[in-house]
Amino acid sequence: MSAQQTEIKLFDKWSYHDVEVRDPGLRRYICLKPVYIPHTGGRHEHKKFGKAEVPIVERLINKLMRPGKNMGKKHLATNIVKQAFEIIHLSTGENPIQVLVRAIENSAPREETTRIMYGGIVYHQSVDISPLRRLNLALKFITEGARSAAFGNPKSIEEALAEEIIKAAKSDPSSYAIQKKEEIERIALASR
DSSP: OOSSOOOEEEEETOOOOOOOOTTTTTEEEEEEEESSSSSOTTTTTSSSSSSGGBBBBHHHHHHOSSSSSTTTHHHHHHHHHHHHHHHHHHOSSSOHHHHHHHHHHHHSSEEEEEEETTTTEEEEEEEEEEEHHHHHHHHHHHHHHHHHTTSSSOOOOHHHHHHHHHHTTTTTTTTHHHHHHHHHHEEETTTO
């Protein structure tokens, strides 16, 4: 091994070096620990809040493996994300990991509603969302948006995912993730 240590890059292409998380609430939960291939094999499973130590790109890959066509096919989901990152880099010229982090920050809702019962009557009460749930919802919205855009459409899932991440990173109102966030926050605002 040489004297100079080589930098660990995602898929041997994308550096984690200058990726920054601007949202202080999400900073602790977006894991940017450098890995070549995002595959931890579920070692976080039996640890409380262990999910926060899983690399953020792997969390995205895991969210893509929903019941149905891609269930359990992690290699396929990894290739989808890898190609989507290529498309993001070609269209924005930025580091795709940074674009993903920005998209998560923009599409993570800050408050939602919960049901409270008083003597058989149900009230909806606005509550703040924990940072880990904000992250989970943001990833869910991004992958749902990509899946719905690619379903029954000539556009591939890779293109749909790249487009959804780019739109969410720019806070574009036509993004599915941003629309869902706005809807949740609007409902929460009405039930304050």
